[in-house]
Amino acid sequence: MELRQIKYFIEVAKREHVTEAANNLHVAQSAVSRQITKLEDELGVDLFIRDGRRVRLTPIGEVFLKRMEYALQVIDDAKQVIHEYTDPEKGTINIGFASSLALYILPTIISAFRREYPSVNFNLVQGNYYELKELVSRGKANMALLAPVPTKDKQLIGKVLSTEHIVALLPLNHPRAKQKTLKLHQLRTENFIMFPENYILRDMIIQACKQFGFSPNITFEGADIDAIKGLVSAGLGISLIPESTLVENLPRGTVRIPVTEPVVTRTVGIIIPEGRELLPTEKIFYDFVIDFFSRIERFQN
Incomplete structure (x- = not known):
């Protein structure tokens, strides 16, 4: 062969x-x-x-x-290891990421990392929660940023970096747009805009709604977070989305409102394979990411 x-x-x-x-x-x-x-x-x-x-x-x-x-991935990794051992600060990082982390969390991490390691290259692969787990499990990449963080998968090591709230995004002319907070049951008659099936965030929101005795009326779906925000901005419905997707990026004609009863949260973190070593440059990045979020947490406290 x-x-x-x-x-x-x-x-x-x-x-x-x-x-x-x-x-x-x-x-x-x-x-x-x-x-x-x-x-x-x-x-x-x-x-x-x-x-x-x-x-x-x-x-x-x-x-x-x-x-x-x-x-083939093992062979490619072996070639890259040889190259990176001569200078791990000039290697390439193959990393998957969820679309909901692409607006703020992912750029913030890479920008901070590149300030210290300007010669490192990135190969970024976008996918949903299940695709990213498969990506790392099968060796297509050695790490991925995703949310929530799987902690019971025998093939993966999941490291929780932070926890964030899920908030409501409403059109500015919505009857509840001036409320300071929203209770989930107050949204039972709304038209929801959500991610498609097989997206974990959709599953989380549906489960939270069912705890309060209703299933959300999903009228539009979008695989991209910007598409979802655009549909809300156009007045076509409301959505529940991670707060990090709205940092410095609140669409015109919308309002962001915290949700209480229940407070819906998700973990954000990074996964790596169980039993497979990271490449030298990837190890530098992995340690950097953990330290980066640790510093943020200490600053916030």
Whole structure:
């Protein structure tokens, strides 16, 4: 089994088309087909089901793909380790992040870090809560910033950095816009704007509402926090969103109101893999992030 064969296999699996894979690899289609055939002959199984020019993975091919993606990540990590050990302050950090952390928390952390380590590069990957856990578990990245922080996942180590409140965002002309606080049950008849299904923040809000005997009437969904805020600004409904998404970024025509009874909060933190060492540059960043939030907490207290 050759590294070239593995790379060809992964590219074909991603594109489900040999010609497209060959074009992206800048090699002849015949070369890709030949290497895939050799790989299947060596393994003694069919990795693909052929359907004209298109292909799709067999069940065993799907298993093989997951293992080979992980293997390539290990190889890439090994190359990066060698490079970073010569100068860990010039390495690259691969990090996932949740969209709700992209407006304030993530830029604040990276900006502070780059002041001390200006030569470090970042490769940022956005995803929802479940995608980020999978990203780190499968070795696509060695860390991710997300909320809430998983603390019982055997494949991950979750470090809580802070806790933040979920607040109500209302149009400025809303009848309750002048209230200093809102009780959750006061919103039972409202039209809610939320993240789509499979977003953890949506699940948290729905569960909080159900504790007060109602299910929120969801009229609009947005996978991007700015889209949600824009819909509220247009007067199309209300939303419950993390307070950090409104720091220096309150949309025009809206008002932010704290929610009481219950106070809804979420943890914010960073996850790394259990049993897999961080790369040298990543270790510097991980320690920096923990110290950064520790300093903020001491300052606030």
